Amino acid sequence: MQLQDTLSNKEQTLDISKKIKIYLCGVTVYDESHIGHARTIIIFDVLRKYLESKKVEVEFIQNFTDVDDKIINRATTENVSAQEISDKYIKSYFKDFDELNIMRATNYPKATEHIGDIIKFIEKLIDKEIAYVSKNGVYFSVSKFPQYGKLSKKKIDELQSGSRIQIDETKKDPLDFALWKYSGINPTWESPWGKGRPGWHIECSAMSIKYLGENFDIHGGGRDLIFPHHENEIAQSESHTGNQFAKIWMHVGMVTLGGEKMSKSLGNTKSIKYVLENWGPNIIRLFCLSGHYSKVIDYSEEILKENFSKWRQVETCYFELIHANNKNQENISEKIKKIGMKFDKSLENDFNTHLALSSFFELVKETNRLAAEEKLGEENSVIIKKEFQRILKILGLNIPEMSIDEKQKIDELISNREKFRDEKQFVQADKIREKLNEMNIELIDHKEKTIWMKKEKIKSEK
RNA sequence: GGUACUCUGGCAGAACGGUUAUGCGUGAGCCUGCAAAGCUUAUACAAGGGGGUUCGACUCCCUCGGGUACCUCCA
Incomplete structure (x- = not known):
């Protein structure tokens, strides 16, 4: 190094x-x-x-x-x-x-x-x-x-x-x-x-x-x-x-x-x-790692907001991985391996965290792309998740775990919503979506399924 | 004044002597019952000014200029 x-x-x-x-x-x-x-x-x-x-x-x-x-x-x-x-x-x-x-x-x-x-x-x-x-x-x-x-x-x-x-x-x-x-x-x-x-x-x-x-x-x-x-x-x-x-x-x-x-x-x-109260730990960490360590970084609410957008993508990626069950899959193991190597190489080259982060976002982007194209299957998700979690751990980023009870409740609400949607009772369906939103659960409607993600509560988010 | 660092597209910010950084933002599209999220695609005179070296410079050299830090409080 x-x-x-x-x-x-x-x-x-x-x-x-x-x-x-x-x-x-x-x-x-x-x-x-x-x-x-x-x-x-x-x-x-x-x-x-x-x-x-x-x-x-x-x-x-x-x-x-x-x-x-x-x-x-x-x-x-x-x-x-x-x-x-x-x-x-x-x-x-x-x-x-x-x-x-x-x-x-x-x-x-x-x-x-x-x-x-x-x-x-x-x-x-x-x-x-x-x-x-x-x-x-x-x-x-x-x-x-x-x-x-x-x-x-x-x-x-x-x-x-x-x-x-x-x-x-x-x-x-x-x-x-x-x-x-x-x-x-x-x-x-x-x-x-x-x-x-x-x-x-x-x-x-x-x-x-x-x-x-x-x-x-x-x-x-x-x-x-x-x-x-x-x-x-x-x-x-x-x-x-x-x-x-x-x-x-x-x-x-x-x-x-x-x-x-x-x-x-x-x-x-x-x-x-x-800053913790307004933005939470993950966004602060992303912000602090967003430039080369030896250089000055300027604090502003705008820049924290930018890191907030980045963090949302990471969260999305995580929840896509958790819910991955598509049948069609691409072979991505080589790609993921390369990204991981690039990440390490960046850190070993004078600890370039910003460059390392750009590799990480490549991984995030790739995952979200697969999910959008309905090509994120279990096999892929296992491979990606391993690398994703390795990087998350190094960067000290943390997506809070949820209890099984909580998850069960969410799944129930989602399936109720699905029923209403099938019956085209959108007012009812939207009510459930609204309710989940209040619990900080955001729904992502894919073609074949609806998945949920738990959003970190960010005070400064608009 | 001295010393060090720094000056890259609307913003943030990297690498590399010759190739798309990446992200945010913005525009368009896809998806959707609608949204959100996400994806796709587009977008940017990119290089503080001026010289030089080189076949070729953001990258090396010189010079001028701007900024910041430190020069006994400081992470």
């Missing part, structure tokens, strides 16, 4: 004949997650589901940064403890992402639960004289890591001149960043240097190495983490271990709103809860 690597700026080969270790930078838990977070996590979720569909073992670590100024600020404002804030939003995080059908990570380490590891990590950096203790905390000395800037392609002297932060006189160099900050405001921990809390970045170095080792396969996150977060992680980690850190750096493009980056600080976010 080929993946574009931010560090080398080249496609690198991911050897999928062995176990794959992935570390994804998760969220700082001080507020509701938005659709931008969802995109990044959905991309990695599909990557993982694809790998696992190929029987590749994946160890997937995603952290929660649960100690941070913003958490503390929020806690102060709401007059509760920082932990209450982070707990609340971790809970909320899982609610959102379970609903989005995201597979749980192997582990979700939290910064606050790894303070000991972090302190040890910093101690080693001090021993190596790469970090130093100052009046305000412990700092990483950027000048001790000559390759600093290699990920974000920045030159150290340019960074210094363009630096927009106020110069902290206690630091040896304005670029040096905090590993440990002295602080009297809770939460704080004792350390060999004084009471305080860890800086941002250090938790990801300490935890990724702890769980995945010094040199793991993929380190990912949003593009906005390249600098300074990931740049600093590399500096700390490689100084610490003397080894190469992650093999491949994979960065997901931003979600914009009206061409502007969606971010909490700009206040132009669409929360996952909002």
Whole structure:
């Protein structure tokens, strides 16, 4: 599998004949997650589901940064403890992402639960004289890591001149960043240097190495983490271990709103809860997979509506497959096999989900065509269904199952309607159709039969 | 200002040095008691501007321009 690597700026080969270790930078838990977070996590979720569909073992670590100024600020404002804030939003995080059908990570380490590891990590950096203790905390000395800037392609002297932060006189160099900050405001921990809390970045170095080792396969996150977060992680980690850190750096493009980056600080976010309520998980997933992961995608109601139309076709396809019983059949196994191979090939070529989706829609279209031509028989449907469900599973799309009782009731109503139709009592027949519609059951009248499909309830549908 | 990414048909969005992307939308038709859904078919100067390399460029090179992101809050 080929993946574009931010560090080398080249496609690198991911050897999928062995176990794959992935570390994804998760969220700082001080507020509701938005659709931008969802995109990044959905991309990695599909990557993982694809790998696992190929029987590749994946160890997937995603952290929660649960100690941070913003958490503390929020806690102060709401007059509760920082932990209450982070707990609340971790809970909320899982609610959102379970609903989005995201597979749980192997582990979700939290910064606050790894303070000991972090302190040890910093101690080693001090021993190596790469970090130093100052009046305000412990700092990483950027000048001790000559390759600093290699990920974000920045030159150290340019960074210094363009630096927009106020110069902290206690630091040896304005670029040096905090590993440990002295602080009297809770939460704080004792350390060999004084009471305080860890800086941002250090938790990801300490935890990724702890769980995945010094040199793991993929380190990912949003593009906005390249600098300074990931740049600093590399500096700390490689100084610490003397080894190469992650093999491949994979960065997901931003979600914009009206061409502007969606971010909490700009206040132009669409929360996952909002979008879930209006469009549901499947359409969100289709939307997030509709462009190449490295590029920007723009959120708009129109584009969600477009994905809604796509989803309807997928649903139709599914229900056609379920009800397939035509006698005439075409031999389609070769065609389906080819589509499946194209789907896989697209994903293995820098994880091109959009191209993969176009193969998927070929399958959907082909099935719906056969159904329209009354050529979708049981044999075909078995072949197609296998591939259809394989792809659905990789993409994390989900058509809700129905109970047998429900199905029975629907079949009854349909056969009643058929009687009325045969007797040309269309008013009665339409009444039944109307009734089913209220149950979110849509009828498709074919020449030889009427089939039903359960439509997902979409609030924003017109 | 620096760095990176980006500019493809009404919209979204891919691949590829020479071939239909695909989807949405729109028009027409088929199916239907009517619908809906679906199918068929049609539709689009496609390539930010200008140069160059090449037998041939959307694809490579140069140049000019637009957009976005990052330059210590950020997925």
